[in-house]
Amino acid sequence: MNTLLMYSVTGVGLFAIGLLGLIISSHIMRKILSINIMGVGIFMLLIAFAKQNGEIADPLPHAMVLTGIVIAAAGTALALNLMVRLYDMQQKNRGSLDDR
Amino acid sequence: MFKNIDLKYEGDAVQQHSSKIIALLSVGAVLFFLITMLIQHPPYEGGIRPFVENKISVSGVTNPVTAVLLNFRVYDTLLELAVLLIAVIAVLPSVNSNLPTLRILSSQQENLVVFALQRWISPALLVFSGYLLWAGASQPGGAFQAGALLAGGCVLMFQTGSYHLNYTSLFIRIALIIGLMVFVSAALALFITEGNLLQYPENYAGVLILIIESFATFSIAVALAALYSSIISTSNVKSRGR
Numbered sequence: 001m002n003t004l005l006m007y008s009v010t011g012v013g014l015f016a017i018g019l020l021g022l023i024i025s026s027h028i029m030r031k032i033l034s035i036n037i038m039g040v041g042i043f044m045l046l047i048a049f050a051k052q053n054g055e056i057a058d059p060l061p062h063a064m065v066l067t068g069i070v071i072a073a074a075g076t077a078l079a080l081n082l083m084v085r086l087y088d089m090q091q092k093n094r095g096s097l098d099d100r
Numbered sequence: 101m102f103k104n105i106d107l108k109y110e111g112d113a114v115q116q117h118s119s120k121i122i123a124l125l126s127v128g129a130v131l132f133f134l135i136t137m138l139i140q141h142p143p144y145e146g147g148i149r150p151f152v153e154n155k156i157s158v159s160g161v162t163n164p165v166t167a168v169l170l171n172f173r174v175y176d177t178l179l180e181l182a183v184l185l186i187a188v189i190a191v192l193p194s195v196n197s198n199l200p201t202l203r204i205l206s207s208q209q210e211n212l213v214v215f216a217l218q219r220w221i222s223p224a225l226l227v228f229s230g231y232l233l234w235a236g237a238s239q240p241g242g243a244f245q246a247g248a249l250l251a252g253g254c255v256l257m258f259q260t261g262s263y264h265l266n267y268t269s270l271f272i273r274i275a276l277i278i279g280l281m282v283f284v285s286a287a288l289a290l291f292i293t294e295g296n297l298l299q300y301p302e303n304y305a306g307v308l309i310l311i312i313e314s315f316a317t318f319s320i321a322v323a324l325a326a327l328y329s330s331i332i333s334t335s336n337v338k339s340r341g342r
Binding site: 005008009012013015016019020023024052056057058059060062063064066067069070071073074075077078080081084 | 119120123124127128130131134135138139143147148149152164165167168169173176177180183184187188190191242244245247248320323324327328330331
C-alpha cells in the first residue's frame, strides 16, 4: 500500500464517518459537524489525487481545495447562525406556550 | 445551551436501533465500494501541470497554486468572493443600527486567558497575515490564508467582549464589498484594454494580482469575522440576559 493510496483511503474513510454522523445523529450541531468532516474527507482525497503522477503536485486540485475551505467555513458559519435563529424561535414559542 | 433543537422524529413506528444498523450497513457498503474503486482506479494522466509549467513565466507569480487561483482560473476566485459576500448578506442583521463602527466597551472580562491571548497574539497575527499575503507570490500562501488568519484574530478579539463592531455601518459595508468591487472593476478595465475579461497584460500581471489579492484579503477577513462574530454576539447577549 503506497502513501497516496493511504491518504485517499483515509479521505474516503472521513467522508464515510461524516455521512454516518449526518444520518444517525439528530442534533443540528452534530449534523453541521458531520458535513464538515465529509468536506475535509473530500479535500484530503483531492490533495492525494493531485500528486498521483509525478514528483510535483498538480496545482489545480490545490487551488480547488483552497477555495473550498473558505466556502466551507462560510457555509458552516451560515448554518450555525441559522441554528441559533432556530433556537431563538423555539424558545419564543415555548415561552408563549407557557404564558397561556 | 442548544439542547432542545434536535430534529427527532417523535411519531409512531420509531425503532432507534434498527434504523441505526441500517444506516451503518449502507454507509459501510458505500465505503467498501469507494475503497475498491480507489484501489482499481488507474492514475489519471491528464491534469494541467504541464500547461502551468509552460506558462508560469507569464503569469506574474512563481507559485503554481497562486498562478492557478489568480491567473489561469481566476473566475473561480471571483465567484468565490461573490459566494462569501452572499453568505454574509444572509447573516447580517436586517435592521440598520446607528452605533459607531467600532466600540471599545469597558473591560468586563473575567477570563484572563482569552484576554491575554488576544492582547499578545493579535498583533503577531496581523503581521503574519501580511507576510502570508506577500509570500503567496512564490511560496504557499496568498489571499485566502492571510484572510482566514486575520479573521481568526478578529474572532479572538471579539470573543473577549470588549470590542463591538457594527456590521451595518457604512465602513464595514464598504470593507465587505471592496474585494469583489476591485476584482470586477479590474475585470472590466481589462476587458476594455485587452479585449478579454481578466486577461492580464504580461508586464503588469504581478502588480494586478497583488492589488486584487490585497483587497480580497481584507474583504475575506471582514466577511469571515462578521459570519463568526454574529454567532458569538448572539450567544453572549443571551447568557448575559439570564
